[in-house]
Amino acid sequence: MSNQGNSDFKTCIFALMSVVNILFPVLFFLGIIILISRNKFFKKSPFSSTSLQFAFVIRALSSLAVFYIYSEYYTVRGEADTFKYFDDSHYMAQALWNHPLDYFQMLFGINCDTNYFHEEYFNQMSNWVRSYDNGLFNDNRLIIRFNAFIRIFSFGNYHVHALVFNLIAFIGSVYIGKVFYTVSGSKLKSYFTVFLVPSLIFWSSGIFKESILLFALGAFLYLFYQGSIGNWNRKKGLVLLFMAGILIVMKLYVFAAFLPACICYYVARNQKRTSAIYIGLFTSFLILACALGAFKPELNFIELIVDKQRDFINLAHHFDVNSAFPMDYLQANLGSLLKASPEAILNAFTKPWIGEVNSVLFIPPLFENILLLFAVLLCFYWRKKLARLQFKFILFCLVFTLVLYLIIGLTTPITGALVRYKIPAAPFIWITVLMFLDTRQFPKYFTRNKLYKWLHTSL
Numbered sequence: 001m002s003n004q005g006n007s008d009f010k011t012c013i014f015a016l017m018s019v020v021n022i023l024f025p026v027l028f029f030l031g032i033i034i035l036i037s038r039n040k041f042f043k044k045s046p047f048s049s050t051s052l053q054f055a056f057v058i059r060a061l062s063s064l065a066v067f068y069i070y071s072e073y074y075t076v077r078g079e080a081d082t083f084k085y086f087d088d089s090h091y092m093a094q095a096l097w098n099h100p101l102d103y104f105q106m107l108f109g110i111n112c113d114t115n116y117f118h119e120e121y122f123n124q125m126s127n128w129v130r131s132y133d134n135g136l137f138n139d140n141r142l143i144i145r146f147n148a149f150i151r152i153f154s155f156g157n158y159h160v161h162a163l164v165f166n167l168i169a170f171i172g173s174v175y176i177g178k179v180f181y182t183v184s185g186s187k188l189k190s191y192f193t194v195f196l197v198p199s200l201i202f203w204s205s206g207i208f209k210e211s212i213l214l215f216a217l218g219a220f221l222y223l224f225y226q227g228s229i230g231n232w233n234r235k236k237g238l239v240l241l242f243m244a245g246i247l248i249v250m251k252l253y254v255f256a257a258f259l260p261a262c263i264c265y266y267v268a269r270n271q272k273r274t275s276a277i278y279i280g281l282f283t284s285f286l287i288l289a290c291a292l293g294a295f296k297p298e299l300n301f302i303e304l305i306v307d308k309q310r311d312f313i314n315l316a317h318h319f320d321v322n323s324a325f326p327m328d329y330l331q332a333n334l335g336s337l338l339k340a341s342p343e344a345i346l347n348a349f350t351k352p353w354i355g356e357v358n359s360v361l362f363i364p365p366l367f368e369n370i371l372l373l374f375a376v377l378l379c380f381y382w383r384k385k386l387a388r389l390q391f392k393f394i395l396f397c398l399v400f401t402l403v404l405y406l407i408i409g410l411t412t413p414i415t416g417a418l419v420r421y422k423i424p425a426a427p428f429i430w431i432t433v434l435m436f437l438d439t440r441q442f443p444k445y446f447t448r449n450k451l452y453k454w455l456h457t458s459l
Contacts, residue, residue, distance in 0.1 A: 021157055024155070024157055024160060025157055025159035025160050025163060028160050028163055029060055029163055032056065032163060032167055033053050033056065033057075036049060036052050036053050036056060037049040037053065041171070041174070042174065045174050045177065045178055046177070046178060046181040046182075046187055046190070047174075047177065047187065047190075047191060047459055048458060048459060050458065051191065051458060051459045052174070055170070055173075055191075055195035055196075056166070056167075056170055058195070058196070058201060059166045059169070059170060059201060059204075059205045060163065060166060060205075062201050062202050062205035063159070063162045063163070063166055063205040063206055065202070065205075066082050066162070066202065066205055066206035067082070067158065067159070067162070067206070069360065069361070070082050070083060070206070073359075073360070078126045081206075081207075081208060082162075082206035082207045082208060083158075083207070084126060084127050085127060085140065085143040085144050085147055085207060086147050086158060086161055086207050087126075088125035088126060088127050088128060088144045088147075089144050089145075089146075089147030089148040089150075089151060090151070090156065091121050091122075091124045091125055092106050092107070092121060092125075092144065092145070092148040093147075093148045093151035093152070093156075095120075095121065096151075096152065102117070102120070102121070103148075105117075106121065106145070106148070107145055107148060107149060109141075109145075125144065127140045127144065128140065128141060128144060139209060139249055139250050139251070142212075142249055142250065143207075143209055143212070146212070147161060147207065150164050158207070161207050162205070162206055162207055165204075165205075165206065165207050165208065165211040165212070166204075166205050166211065168211050168212060168214075168215045169204040169205070169210070169211035169212075169214045169215055171215055171218070171219075172214040172215035172216065172217060172218030172219060173194040173195060173214065173218060173427075174194075174218070175218030175219050175221060175222040176193075176194045176217070176218040176221055176222070176427055177190050177191065177193075177194040177195070178222055179221055179222055179225045180193060180194065180427070180431050182225070183389070183390055183393045183435075184390070184431065184434075184435050186434075186435075186439075187459040188439075188459060189431065189434040189435065189437075190431070191459050192430070192434070193426075193427045193430040193431045193434065194427050197368065197426050197427065197430060198364035198365075198367065198368060199364045199365045199368055199419065199423060199426060200214075200423055200426040200427065202361075202364060203420055203423045204423070209250055209251070210420070210423055210424075212246065212250055213247070213250045213251055213254065213424060214423075214424070215246075216243045216246035216247045216250065217247065217254065217258070217424055219239070219243045220240060220243040220244060220247060220258070223236050223239060223240040223243065224240065224262050224266075227240070227266075228265065228266050228269055244259075251424070253404070253407045253408070254404065254424050256301075256403075256407070257400055257403040257404040257407060258400055258404075260281070260282065260285050260399075260403065261396050261397075261399045261400035261403065262396070263281060264277065264278045264281050264282070264396065264399065265392065265393070265395075265396035267281065268392060268395075269389070269392055274392060274395065278395070278399065289301045290302075290334075302332055302333065302334060302337060303332055305330065305337065305407070305410055305411055306329075306330045306331070306332050308411040309327070309329070309330050309410060309411040309412075309413070310329065310330075312411055312412055312413055312414060312417070313327060313329065313413050315414075316413055316414050321414050321416070322358055322359075323352075323356060323358065323359070323362075323414055323415035323416040323417075324413055324414050324415075325347075325351075325356075325413055325414075325415060326413070327413035328340070330410065337410060340410055341406055341409075341410070343409070344405070344406055344408075344409025344410045345402065345405050345406055345409055346409070347409045347418065348405035348406070348408050348409040348418060348422055349405060350369060351365075351415050351418055351419065352365055352366050352369075352415045352419060353366075354366065356415050359416070361416065361419075362415070362416070362419065365419045368426075372429070372430070372433060375433045375434065375437060376433055378437055379433060379436040379437050382437060382438045382439075382441040382442065383436055383437075383438060384435070384436055384437060384438035386435065386436070390435060394431075394432050394435055394436075397428040397429070397431060397432045398428075398429075398432050400425065400428055401425040401428050401429045401432070404422065404424065404425045405422060405425065408421045408422055
């Protein structure tokens with residue numbers, strides 16, 4: 001065969017592979033859209049199939065935006081969050097075809113912490129070993145392993161991986177939406193809080209840890225709420241424990257904020273002295289945490305927070321992070337944490353500030369902060385009187401948000417990281433505000449608007 005013939009053949013193969021790389025994720029996306037319209041899980045949600053499909057389309061478009069932003073503005077691929085775990089999974093996945101036993105050992109973490117595995121696979125990865133180790137769980141490895149599993153059928157196509165992560169996060173959002181609708185009785189408010197908050201959608205639409213975190217958080221919330229109303233069985237209990245395990249591995253600080261709020265809600269749900277119960281239980285949690293830290297120093301929560309803050313400050317100084325802001329070092333005592341708490345919560349609630357917007361990624365959270373403040377102001381004018389159980393649920397949401405914001409605010413001196421870390425609380429703070437808003441008091445010209453009526457009927 002002539003050189004010209006070889007060149008034409010290679011060109012055809014390249015063109016065919018390009019078509020497949022585009023066509024495969026498109027077909028996969030269409031399959032998910034069909035799944036949403038036919039699967040019982042989605043059919044049993046309070047939202048229509050069309051509205052759920054629309055919500056997933058928004059997620060898919062957001063995923064493309066993530067791909068574009070991280071391709072064009074973050075030129076070091078090894079430092080781009082949406083690529084680094086995906087790229088690292090290549091080294092694990094290739095073992096499936098060459099050394100299948102190695103692949104499954106790494107996938108399930110069975111006897112793979114040896115020199116052989118490190119030399120052959122892990123040393124090739126950039127994120128298997130974290131730049132800092134706080135002695136807790138390494139969530140990087142879970143994401144790398146999950147990507148390595150997806151590569152079995154994705155053929156290494158990034159967009160297929162992104163769609164899988166999107167679907168997982170979407171399921172978590174549906175779970176949260178079910179609970180929010182049950183409590184609020186409003187499809188529009190529930191739909192907005194779980195499907196339309198920009199930063200929540202953006203940070204859970206790429207190959208990010210937040211996608212799996214949102215899934216586990218949503219499933220945990222749904223199962224916990226079912227148990228709180230008496231709809232419980234052993235199977236649900238086992239799944240709840242599994243979701244708790246995922247939360248602990250993925251983001252221990254989220255679980256540390258969520259579990260106490262859940263316990264307080266469960267105890268106070270049918271009691272009258274709600275505030276006293278919350279205060280009493282949180283005081284007990286604090287005493288137990290201090291006692292645990294004294295018994296096992298490696299689990300001392302004060303030391304963990306201080307170490308995490310020090311790591312972040314050192315990281316910001318070392319890399320000269322643009323979005324870093326001044327933060328005093330915490331001392332390893334409870335008084336230092338209490339003194340820094342007001343500023344920590346303020347930073348978590350309000351950042352990014354207008355003067356800090358030096359990246360396109362800061363625009364959605366800035367817009368959200370302004371919109372949330374506007375919604376809070378509207379609540380003073382059109383406030384809704386809540387039922388007793390609704391108020392108790394709002395208190396649960398608010399307590400979870402405050403504790404999470406406190407942990408994040410105490411440890412994070414980087415606006416970009418702070419904005420991202422508070423994403424799990426986004427639906428909870430939004431439903432807290434919107435449930436206080438009485439839409440029945442809106443001006444008649446607004447409530448009679450065709451778009452407003454269509455939203456209430458089509459969702």
